[in-house]
Amino acid sequence: MPTQPAICVATHHTSIHDLLNDAEFLALANRDGCLVELRLDFFDDLSNETFCRALEVFASNGVVTYRHPLEGGKRPGVSDAERLSYLQAAANRGAKYIDIEARTPREGFDKRNSKLILSYHDFEKVPHISTLRDTIWEPMFDLPGVDVVKIALMPLSMADTYHVKSLLNISGSCDGPSTLVLCMGEYGLWTRVLAGVFGAPFTFARGEGAPGTAPGQLTWRELEELYRFREIGPNTPIYGVIGNPIGHSLSPLMHNAALKHLGEPGVYLPFKVDGDPVEFMHAFGEILSGVSVTIPHKEAIQEFCDAVEPAAQKIGAINTLSPIAKKDHENESLTIGWLGSNTDAPASADSLESALGSLDGKHVLVIGAGGAARAVAVGVMERGARVSVLNRTRERAETLARETGATAVSFDDLDALHIDAIVNTTPLGMYPKVDASPLMENQIPKGGLVFDTVYNPLRTKLLDLAAKRGCKTVEGVTMFIRQGVRQFQLWTDKRAPVDVMERVVLEALKKRQK
Ligand code: NAP
Numbered sequence: 001m002p003t004q005p006a007i008c009v010a011t012h013h014t015s016i017h018d019l020l021n022d023a024e025f026l027a028l029a030n031r032d033g034c035l036v037e038l039r040l041d042f043f044d045d046l047s048n049e050t051f052c053r054a055l056e057v058f059a060s061n062g063v064v065t066y067r068h069p070l071e072g073g074k075r076p077g078v079s080d081a082e083r084l085s086y087l088q089a090a091a092n093r094g095a096k097y098i099d100i101e102a103r104t105p106r107e108g109f110d111k112r113n114s115k116l117i118l119s120y121h122d123f124e125k126v127p128h129i130s131t132l133r134d135t136i137w138e139p140m141f142d143l144p145g146v147d148v149v150k151i152a153l154m155p156l157s158m159a160d161t162y163h164v165k166s167l168l169n170i171s172g173s174c175d176g177p178s179t180l181v182l183c184m185g186e187y188g189l190w191t192r193v194l195a196g197v198f199g200a201p202f203t204f205a206r207g208e209g210a211p212g213t214a215p216g217q218l219t220w221r222e223l224e225e226l227y228r229f230r231e232i233g234p235n236t237p238i239y240g241v242i243g244n245p246i247g248h249s250l251s252p253l254m255h256n257a258a259l260k261h262l263g264e265p266g267v268y269l270p271f272k273v274d275g276d277p278v279e280f281m282h283a284f285g286e287i288l289s290g291v292s293v294t295i296p297h298k299e300a301i302q303e304f305c306d307a308v309e310p311a312a313q314k315i316g317a318i319n320t321l322s323p324i325a326k327k328d329h330e331n332e333s334l335t336i337g338w339l340g341s342n343t344d345a346p347a348s349a350d351s352l353e354s355a356l357g358s359l360d361g362k363h364v365l366v367i368g369a370g371g372a373a374r375a376v377a378v379g380v381m382e383r384g385a386r387v388s389v390l391n392r393t394r395e396r397a398e399t400l401a402r403e404t405g406a407t408a409v410s411f412d413d414l415d416a417l418h419i420d421a422i423v424n425t426t427p428l429g430m431y432p433k434v435d436a437s438p439l440m441e442n443q444i445p446k447g448g449l450v451f452d453t454v455y456n457p458l459r460t461k462l463l464d465l466a467a468k469r470g471c472k473t474v475e476g477v478t479m480f481i482r483q484g485v486r487q488f489q490l491w492t493d494k495r496a497p498v499d500v501m502e503r504v505v506l507e508a509l510k511k512r513q514k
Contacts, residue, residue: 004230005195006202007220008035008063010213016043016050020057024207029058033230034220035096035202039213040066040086041074051086055093063117063202064090065099071121072214080104090114099150102140115147118177126153126160126183132167141176148201150180152214155187158273162283164191168198185216186247186272190240192218193269196232197287203229226256227267238287239491240269242277242301243294250505251292254484257504261497273297278304281321285338290491291321292484298371306337311382314404315342315374319483322490341490344372345379347482348453352380352421355474356449360384363418366406367438368425369396372453376423377404388417392426414443421449422466429460431513437461444469452476457513458506481505 009028013019020026028034036058040046055062066083067073075083084106087098091114099117100106118140127136132151140149149171155161161183168191171179180200183191195203205220206212223229241251247270255268266289273280277297281288281304293301298317302308305318306326312318318340326337353359362385366373369391377387377400387406391397397408409417422444428436434457444450450466455476463473481502488496 003201004033004233005200006033006035007223007229008037008202008204009207009220010037010204010210010217011039011042012207012210012213014042014044016045016054020053022207026057028207028220029061035061035063037063037065037099037204037213038090039074040064040083041078046086051089052093055090055095059090059093059095062090062095063097063099064095065117065119067121068101068104070103071101071119072123084109097148111145116145117148117150118143118146119150119152121152123154123184126155126163129163129166132163133170137167137171137179141171141174141179146177148178148180150182152182152184153188154184154215157275158187158271158280159275161187161191162279164188165283172199182214183216184214187274188216189218190269190271192216193223193227193229193267194232194238196229197234197236197238199234226253227269228256228260231265232267235265237266237289237491238269239266239290239292240271240288241292241294242271242273242280242297244272244274244296246270246272246294249294250480250508251294251484253504253508254481254501255292255488258484258488258497258501259492261500262492262494264492264494266492277301281338285336289323290487292487293319293321302340304338305340307339309339309341311345311378312340312342315345315371315378317344317371317374318342319344320487320490342375342378343483343486343490344375344479345382347379347479347486348376348423348451349379349383349385350482351474351478352385352423352449352451353383354478355451355472356421358383362386362420363388365390365409365414365417365419365422366425367391367422369393369400370425372425374400374404376425376453377406380423381405388413388419390414411443419445419448421451424450424452424454424460424462427454429457429462430454431456435461437465439465441465441468444471446470448472449474451479453479455480456509458509477502477505477509 066086069076091112095114098114102118178201192203206217208219252270259266320341320343321338323336324339325334328335364380364385365388367390388409389397389406401408424438428438447470449472451474452460452462453476454460466473485496
């Protein structure tokens with residue numbers, strides 16, 4: 001039975017005195033499931049007295065390292081022998097782990113009761129899988145006395161991490177030292193959070209408000225509370241969102257909060273996919289239980305799907321992938337395939353219905369003719385609404401109208417149209433251009449309903465103008481939450497905790513707007 005991995009929090013202090021006065025790290029030294037990494041090369045003063053005081057407090061839960069200058073160490077003038085002498089002193093004083101780079105000569109080093117981490121760091125790239133496996137990982141893995149092989153790499157694209165996943169697949173099935181492979185930066189976030197899936201003994205994190213010792217380190221609290229790191233193991237369902245950029249996405253916050261609230265096993269991750277999303281799914285599909293798809297991959301991902309729901313086909317965009325059983329005709333057996341669907345469409349219709357009642361026979365004006373406009377048009381037409389489309393570029397409105405059964409209109413037609421609801425699907429009014437609006441006040445029919453799909457800011461200029469005209473208003477965040485609710489239900493077959501999802505998203509958006 002594998003033990004749950006620990007969270008190793010890296011110190012960033014340049015003086016042991018500061019570290020010994022840091023309440024967060026003093027508490028972490030005694031926190032269950034936590035380790036503290038002492039970076040000896042960071043400290044200005046390593047006199048015997050201060051060093052011994054640091055070890056008294058941190059050794060029993062400590063990972064002690066004196067990083068080699070060629071692998072990110074901060075003391076270029078210090079010899080290998082001197083670095084090793086400090087590490088030997090740490091082992092003598094009962095350090096839990098000693099981390100030594102594979103390149104550092106270790107003659108005469110006695111790890112005593114400590115565990116030995118043999119490490120390799122590349123802050124510039126991820127080597128090719130054959131180099132990674134045959135010349136980096138295997139030689140370290142085969143050495144006697146090694147308890148953990150740690151490899152830290154810098155991916156320059158998501159595709160670089162596919163090598164890492166192949167290595168983790170291999171290492172997970174080998175007896176011998178445990179392997180910890182961490183990828184730095186945004187592309188590597190999954191390697192930090194999913195340490196428990198691949199049998200690593202710990203992952204690295206930073207203190208709260210601390211800069212961290214490697215790009216992309218999460219705080220230990222984010223790992224514990226947002227990602228529920230301690231509950232993640234080889235059988236934990238993994239969900240995620242693929243897109244680029246992805247750092248701003250509120251989906252991880254929303255889905256993880258929902259899973260946690262229901263006590264459902266599972267973790268939801270942001271995957272920054274800069275290349276082909278189909279390639280990503282070929283590399284990661286086997287470990288995923290559900291995927292949200294966002295800009296710019298909503299169209300290209302169709303090629304990966306084994307089946308696409310009719311509404312998503314009509315929209316020409318997929319925002320959700322769910323696993324389905326698929327027949328393997330060669331072996332006459334069932335395998336896992338992927339269904340593509342679009343939850344933006346029903347979510348937009350749900351949002352309108354919540355304020356307007358049944359959409360049957362209602363006339364909806366959609367402003368914009370991009371992906372969101374298509375989803376809204378198809379979503380509300382499926383509930384019986386009639387749709388007119390108004391767009392800056394008339395031809396795009398006409399194309400959308402032709403392909404969905406809507407009608408293209410222009411600004412001059414507005415007075416003659418009897419509209420029940422207006423939906424803005426252009427980015428006008430979105431932060432930072434919050435003073436923009438797709439309609440002027442006098443163009444908004446009095447007393448109707450206006451729904452703005454923009455949700456940053458929560459209250460847009462258009463909604464304020466609509467309120468002045470006595471209209472009911474619906475905020476875009478309603479649609480965002482509802483599309484997530486539908487995804488959650490598709491993947492877990494559980495009723496989504498809508499209130500919880502709404503609360504965390506609203507809190508985050510309000511914080512961003514401060
Ligand atoms: P898109 O495919 O790029 O389409 C943008 C549309 O807005 C196009 O029709 C474009 O007109 C029009 N437009 C852009 N800038 C304009 C301007 N300055 N003046 C007039 N029209 C302008 O984008 P999308 O994927 O549909 O997304 C659009 C917005 O929808 C996003 O910004 C987002 O806020 C919102 N959205 C919200 C949710 C939600 O859950 N609430 C979900 C998805 C999208 P042209 O055809 O003339 O270029």
